[in-house]
Amino acid sequence: MPSQDAAHHPAPSSPAGPVVDVERAEAALTEHYPRLVRIAYLVLPAGTGRGRRVLTAHSLTQRALPRTRVPAPAPLSRSAGRDGDPGYALVRLRVVRTALEAGLPLRRRAWPKRAQLPPLLPQVWGLKLFPHPGGADGLALDQRLAALSGPARAACVLRGLERLPDGDVRAVLAAAGVADPDAALAEADRAPAAYHLLDSPEFDPCALQARPTDLLRRRRHLNAVLVAGAALAVCGALLGPAGDGRGPDAAAAPPYARNPAARAALDPGKLTRVSPTAWKTSARVDFSVWPARGGLTGDTALLRRALAVWARPGGSVQVSATPGTPSGGPAGPPQLLYAGAVDGARVVILHDGLRIARYAEPADGTRGAVLDLARVDGADRAGASAVVLSRTDGDVRYLTAPWVRGAGARDLRAPGSGATDLTLTDGVTPPLAGPALEPGPCASWNVLQLTDGTGTRLVTDLGELVPARLTAGRPGATGTGGAGSATGAASGAEVLRTWAPFACSLSAVRSAGVRSVNAWAFAEQPLPDASGSAAWVCTRAETWRGGGARVLTQFHTPGGRFGAVTAEAEDVPACGARRPQVLAGVLWKSAAGAWYLLAAGSPDVASVGATGGAEGTARGHLLTVRAERGARADLKGTLEDGRSISGLR
Known part of the structure; x- marks a missing residue:
């Protein structure tokens, strides 16, 4: 050329x-x-x-x-x-x-x-x-x-x-x-x-x-072009001039807001900006007291584009929202949390009291802009500790809360290894490897460790805008490890050992709008044939929308690297603060080749019984019964207060 x-x-x-x-x-x-x-x-x-x-x-x-x-x-x-x-x-x-x-x-x-x-x-x-x-x-x-x-x-x-x-x-x-x-x-x-x-x-x-470029987005673009061509062919005679403001809001779709309240929500000059020290004296410590950070907080054109795309994203914008999150624009001027250049893109993060919105566009234009929305109503100090700023080539960069004093990266699968310290620059972490998502054995699960004036806690990236908080302990218990405690920290040595065999099961709750995941080691059961003791753990993932909680019971034998999922349920109270009681079973083969039905309940289960493919009863919360390979049994238990409980399926 x-x-x-x-x-x-x-x-x-x-x-x-x-x-x-x-x-x-x-x-x-x-x-x-x-x-x-x-x-x-x-x-x-x-x-x-x-x-x-x-x-x-x-x-x-x-x-x-x-x-x-x-x-x-x-x-x-x-x-x-x-x-x-x-x-x-x-x-x-x-x-x-x-x-x-x-x-x-x-x-x-x-x-x-x-x-x-x-x-x-x-x-x-x-x-x-x-x-x-x-x-x-x-x-x-x-x-x-x-x-x-x-x-x-x-x-x-x-x-x-x-x-x-x-x-x-x-x-x-x-x-x-x-x-x-x-x-x-x-x-x-x-x-x-x-x-x-x-x-x-x-x-x-x-x-x-x-x-490859974004394959789903290319398919959506093709469908959008076909639909737009048909619409233009039918309604072309009725289309008027393009309207006002198309230049600065190229990624947004017309028509633009015309009533005063909606126009105010799209005015970058009316964005709420919080003082950097507001969180120190506020009665609420959540996203509402985050200051505006980043090197582009004064870029009016960028902020106007972000607001316009949030209100009405164009066909070229890739939009995602966590389950249960409204996708409409803000009702009034939102709060600016961040605007800056990150990993080859310009990123704006906004908060309207109910949701976090992240707008990102390439550094060389608006083509390929993305808009992510996540529901965060009811966030507390722990739940508002960080948001995902960018994901690039498997690495994740976070923006942390102003009250976070230190950050580190650690592998949840290796509880004995220490955390790698991360340097925070205006609250932004360097890129750290995200959880391993490739097919095949799960060798590691990387999480972010945050420290503030109230304790240390762990959060993990589950493919959404707000990372999920990890806790451990009996639901509703008090103390540093309990899910219902003031801190809910999951950083102690015992808690890390609890999570280690079950970290990879977190992939089962990706992209589900998860707010927090609690792991509770509810029973330890001696194995037949002198095979040692097995651990029973119940993990419960709570969502920002309240409903849709995901419960897994898992069984971990001595020497095993991973826990085996024995039951899975959704929208049940088991392992939650309202009803922590749980009962689960598994068919297990000993080293000698014999098959057993093993069942375990939470400590307040007074007796356990099995009927069907394997039958037996036991006082207390543990049951061991000889069984045939492939046997299926129904589990029933009685709580100490006389109520009955069924096995989780």
């Missing part, structure tokens, strides 16, 4: 100097294409995102081929190898020049240069392409290069990647149109040099990883 930019910036050469014909330039470009693309990728500004930088670098390199014979650049001090080839020197100069032009800001009264426009080609549909990730040193170098000006970045690349002496770097920069090459070299001198990393795979835009 040839470029016309060389006509505006002719390379310095005497009229009688050598020229480079198109064939020679093409040969040099083809032979050194990967290196030229790497130069363009490194010189381009990092703010455009890695995927777009890759496509832009390829586009600029392909456009570096001249249309006609062009005067060769002035010869450099080195004459051997690539630098002795006038064709390579020419295309390299054109790549550097257009990469520098691509990073220039657009001016209102000047036509944009071709390099400043998004590339028409190459384009890849249905795939996201980006270089392979590197280590911490490569990430640090990329961040240092991003902080430099374009000319200084080009100087670093010519020095480190092309191994040019400063005199030649100065000549190339001058030929590329840099006004002050000496200043660019001086700025490059102040940046720590790690030039050997410029040859690493993480800066190679020709060795790429490919990932």
